[in-house]
Amino acid sequence: MLYLAQVRKNDFLDQHQLRLLARQEAENFWVIIPEEAFILLGKGNTMSEKLLVLVELSPTGDIERLEDATSWVLGLIENYLTTGITPEFLQQEAERAEHWRQSLTLQNQDLARRSLELEARREQIQALEETLKRDKNGYHKDEA
Structure with a gap:
């Protein structure tokens, strides 16, 4: 050591x-x-x-x-x-990095929420499309 x-x-x-x-x-x-x-x-x-x-x-x-x-x-x-790196500078950089990490975490959570919402809407649209297909097929059968 x-x-x-x-x-x-x-x-x-x-x-x-x-x-x-x-x-x-x-x-x-x-x-x-x-x-x-x-x-x-x-x-x-x-x-x-x-x-x-x-x-x-x-x-x-x-x-x-x-x-x-x-x-x-x-x-x-x-x-x-010689580059001016002081303990205070390092502390400020650590705080900035922590703020970025928190911001990215919030953005990631927001994107995950939006992704779930979009998936739910997609599933609703698919369900509506299936209902429309069934209704359309049922409507054509009633005409025949």
Whole structure:
């Protein structure tokens, strides 16, 4: 699983550790890790303190991949923050989408109702046509 982490110095153990900040749940969905969770890097691994990194952990919690998060953060800025996408904008878009969904639902219900009405009218017309045919056939039989 992929995490965003920050390198910290553990003075007690005299080694660096990663403080896990967020976890990737889906491609563009991350969850903040509210509790403090740390992973020791080991004595030989010295990295700059406060550095943000992306770390991929195995199911057992072992580090499988570790990379500087600078390019990833810059990609986020480029994709989202340079175009003016703010939380407020996203909330407005979500509200607009919900209004569209509700409007489409109402339109769909109206179309379904009209379709049922048309079907009922078609059946009435067919019944009238059958009645007219019977009356016409009965009328011709009476003349004969």
